[in-house]
Amino acid sequence: MFRKILVFLLVTSILTGLLSACGGSSADSNATKLLQGLNNKAKVLVNQPGWVHVTEQIGYDTDKADRGTLSTGQVVPLVQTVDIWYHINDSKLVYQYVWIMSSQDGKTIEVTVFLNNLLYNLTTNVSNPLNPYTLSLDYQFADEMDSFISRSGHPVVTTGEVNGKTATIFTLDEKLASPRTTEDYTQPFNAAGSIASFDTETGLLLRLERTVTLEDGTKRPFFTDNVTIETGVQPPPDIQDYINGFW
Numbered sequence: 001m002f003r004k005i006l007v008f009l010l011v012t013s014i015l016t017g018l019l020s021a022c023g024g025s026s027a028d029s030n031a032t033k034l035l036q037g038l039n040n041k042a043k044v045l046v047n048q049p050g051w052v053h054v055t056e057q058i059g060y061d062t063d064k065a066d067r068g069t070l071s072t073g074q075v076v077p078l079v080q081t082v083d084i085w086y087h088i089n090d091s092k093l094v095y096q097y098v099w100i101m102s103s104q105d106g107k108t109i110e111v112t113v114f115l116n117n118l119l120y121n122l123t124t125n126v127s128n129p130l131n132p133y134t135l136s137l138d139y140q141f142a143d144e145m146d147s148f149i150s151r152s153g154h155p156v157v158t159t160g161e162v163n164g165k166t167a168t169i170f171t172l173d174e175k176l177a178s179p180r181t182t183e184d185y186t187q188p189f190n191a192a193g194s195i196a197s198f199d200t201e202t203g204l205l206l207r208l209e210r211t212v213t214l215e216d217g218t219k220r221p222f223f224t225d226n227v228t229i230e231t232g233v234q235p236p237p238d239i240q241d242y243i244n245g246f247w
Helices: 002-015 026-046 141-150 237-243
Strands: 050-060 079-088 094-102 108-115 118-121 126-129 156-162 165-180 189-199 205-214 219-231
Touching: 026 141, 026 156, 026 165, 026 189, 026 219, 094 237, 108 237, 141 165, 141 189, 165 205
Parallel strands: none
Antiparallel strands: 050 079, 050 219, 079 094, 094 108, 108 118, 118 126, 156 165, 165 189, 189 205, 205 219
């Protein structure tokens, strides 16, 4: 989850302030209302007492061999599986969760546990306070789209099939005022974008993609996250062990 927020902040920092703002169109307003409606449906669905299970299949397409190294020396791979179990209390707030990142071969890379208003990173032995909160699983895409529209961007809304579901797809593409460089690519890029696909029926996020267009015109899928969200499920014994403090 937090890694996704960091990716969102990275993309936003690339895009923010590069184009002058202007008033949004009625189509932009309709897109915003449509996204709000989907998010509202999803929030009602996931914020019920019990467990919510999120599985993310994540891949990065960069010129680097990995996503960096943890303080433990563990290399973070380009292809990851993130398994998250959120526990919702009777006040409809997340008060516990277990977050596990694994490599393609199933090796555990990083584990984070939220218990007793503290967030524990069991891999790096770092803890921070955290209060119970309302679960939102659009990974701040609504904020990203609002910012995009304020900079004169116009989201494109389409429908299609994503991960076997009928999806409402929002595409944001923005040309940069000048080429930008990053350690992820050996050449500058001059455009960036996002594609978020939501289950039309439930409002749940199905896929989130971040793209860049390089100076030679090649469009690369910098980040792709295929998301599966389940409600009304029970965690397996190993997840229960984390919640019970058996580390």
